[in-house]
Amino acid sequence: MLEAIYTIISLQLLILAIVPYLVLRRWAVNLLERCAERRKHHFEPYVLNLLNDPTAIEPLEHRLFPGDRKFIKELLLQLAAQLKGQDRCNMTTAFEKIGYVKNEMSALLSRRWWRRLEAAINLGTMQSQMAVAALIDAVRDPVEDVRLAAVMALGQLNEPRGLRLLIRIIEEGDRWTGSHIVEALISMGPEITSKIIPRLEATTNINARLLYVQICGLLQITEALDSLFLLLRDPDKETRISVAKTLGQIGDVSAVENLIISLDDESWEARAQAAKAIGSLGDKQAVDKLKRALSDENWWVRHNAADALYRLGEEGIEALHETSCSEEKAPRATAAQVLAERALGV
């Protein structure tokens, strides 16, 4: 009986202790947040001054309270994320001079994965070339989040060693991390063209090839057109679909002839993408072929063909009007719907 009473009393005490704990914790957190805001407000003018003179770091280094370095770092990171050009370079210099870059490089070796993750993200924002080697090492981190953050940071740094590494990862990695690598590579800009095209032609890894094709589209690399035309006849369905989409993104009219052939592809996804791409390229030689695609058995092919016809202008719209009066039910309905939607401006 005594044990039972003890059990009940302990449980009651536990519940009673939780309430003051939560209330006190809330009070302490609010207080700390207010203090942080005040300190950040105090440092703001000095941080902004770094845009004019990145060496004016003295007020940010001396007579600091505990936690001030963290607040200053947060302010600098917030500002750096919004800047471009010379101002951005000045911020990188400031990060290096105050010692934040070195600190974050050390943090990349921390035993706590979340600290390594934060360091990789911060180093990407700091954009210091000093950190390239450390980030290359971090790409092999056992924790996926850290690896991906390091990949993104290397993209932001736009440095040849990083580029070589990212291309190697594409060829050996699985598709789960693909989107991050594509994003990292496109953040490097069109300068990567000369590295991407040879790999697009040479790689036998289908997943890697799909990523290269995607990059060509997002960066609108016209130099890749000949290689893409060849891939438009690839036995792999996914590749053909992706190439058709990419040709539309690149926006070069010379692709229309090849895309017209793809309107007869055995895969409906490839036919639908080809129709969509033709619409964005806008070559009127495709009108007849698109009009025929309005009778396709697949809804998406019909819809994309109708949309493409509308985008081709007068001749295409005329073809749509003709089809909307035809006896065939499916093409008639598609043409009527697209005409009505476009008339509303949607």
Added chain:
Amino acid sequence: MQSDSILISIILGFNIAILIYFVAINGNYFVLLVISYFSMLRYRRHIEHEQWQRIIQSPLTIPVSIIVPAYNEELTIEESVKSLLMLEYPEFEVIVVNDGSADNTLGKLETSFNLHPIPADIEEKVPCQQILGLYRSPDNPSLVAADKINGGKADALNAGINVSRYPVICAIDADSLIEGGALLRVTKPFLERPGKTVAVGGIVRVANGCTIEAGSVLHVGLSRAWLPLIQAVEYLRAFLFGRSGWSALNSLLIISGAFGIFRKDVVIAVGGYRRGSLAEDVELVVRMHRYLREQRREYEMRFLSDPVCWTEVPESLSILGRQRNRWQRGLIDSLRIHRRMMLNPRYGIIGMVAFPYFVFFEMLAPVVELLGYIIVPISYALGMVDFSFFALFLTVAILIGVILSTGAVVLEELFYRRYPKTSDIVRLVAAAFLENFGYRQLTVWWRVKAFWDYFTGKTAWGKMERKGFIKTLGGRSDSNRCI
């Protein structure tokens, strides 16, 4: 004499079974609470430094079709659609499916959003009642309205799937509000693991007591009425430590119909939502698990605790009772349909752990609890248990319930702090205590009654009532779920 001893043996056996069940269910809850804590801690660290603006600008984000089934939603539909059109997301469409409403839902949409009828050319990917018309708006190009013959919520969702044009669909309730950045957050797993992620659910929070303007929650607060307050604690418990824990084990069997996002090709492959189902959200998720396991595909279904959907909860006992009754009937139905998965190693952790858990500790829990309420006092009256045992069992049962609910409040406070006032914490803990006296017993009764209703063939959803989103919410709804 012999019959007396048999009766006593049976009652004693029941007592022991109830005691074992009590230990098992609470042990499970505590394990889930601990798993959820670590899983939320990890998730919090994962997203703490996320650059959401970068993701918004990324050309790789996946376009999403948001499907809003609407049946007699005249009062809330305008506000809901407005809030959806304001979402921060690069490419999405909002498809409102008017499921043969008897009120002026469609008319309200037409006038509020300048909708015009267009010829409908729709491919039937999943079965649904006939779509009578499609409407588009020149002012809001991303808005589509579909008018169809009434067929129920699942049927309306299927119609939305047929109308949708994007590869990912997001199902939401018409009486719910999605926070501005929630769609971006909830789609992140699809970007990170595009081949693997098939479904993601966000958290549903209670909007009663919040200040709402122009379709968004301006100020988070708690209702002054006790019923919504207790439900606020219930929702925290169900989502923060229930679903977080199951998600960490990749065994999530429920993604709320109020805010769930799915890969469309997988939903179509399993045949869409089951028409006529009372818990179409649970049934779809269980069916997707079953299909993907049978196909031996690697996949993930996740619950994320930070994309928020706000919803009205019932403020009257009668509506709440109908809601809980329907949820329970839906759960029984879904588990019965897929009973083949039960303890079947072919379905991995779902068949061996999650499914049996839902059968024993979710579906049967109210029955066992009711038996406990009856048998334990009888045992005491017959002198088979002494008073100290009886009192101890009752007190410990209540206190453990309070500790578990308070655990959910602690998780909320540690990770999200969405309720700004300090007094809100005290009120939540007080509600966690008070729900054990009356409220809990009522829900047990409603859920037990659901067994009778289910097996006698009752399939009605129960009457819906809407008050509409006004500046300070205090509306009623019975279309949400929080198991």
